[in-house]
Amino acid sequence: MRAIIKPLLTVVVVVAIAWLGLRWYAQQQMQAGFIAWANGLSSGGDVQVSYDSIERSGSPLAAMVMVNNLRLVVQPGPAAAPLSITLPAFALKIDAA
Numbered sequence: 001m002r003a004i005i006k007p008l009l010t011v012v013v014v015v016a017i018a019w020l021g022l023r024w025y026a027q028q029q030m031q032a033g034f035i036a037w038a039n040g041l042s043s044g045g046d047v048q049v050s051y052d053s054i055e056r057s058g059s060p061l062a063a064m065v066m067v068n069n070l071r072l073v074v075q076p077g078p079a080a081a082p083l084s085i086t087l088p089a090f091a092l093k094i095d096a097a
Helices: 004-041
Strands: 048-052 052-055 062-076 083-095
Touching: 004 048, 004 052, 004 062, 004 083
Parallel strands: none
Antiparallel strands: 048 062, 052 062, 062 083
């Protein structure tokens, strides 16, 4: 019986470590992608993107990045009033399922 349990436990531990590493990598890539998107959009000059903070999820079943107080300000033209969109929270999420 021990001959079956020990390799099975080893496989479970290796899969759990691999999953946590994959989740950490996915969160890192989502955060970097959002920051690159915000910087790219803001570089044009007519759109400003700002946010207060970016948080990563602690859930082991989902890779999630939450952006707090996301603000988009678009200046359509020099004579037009700027358009503003404010979101209290914006999440990027990948579920295990």
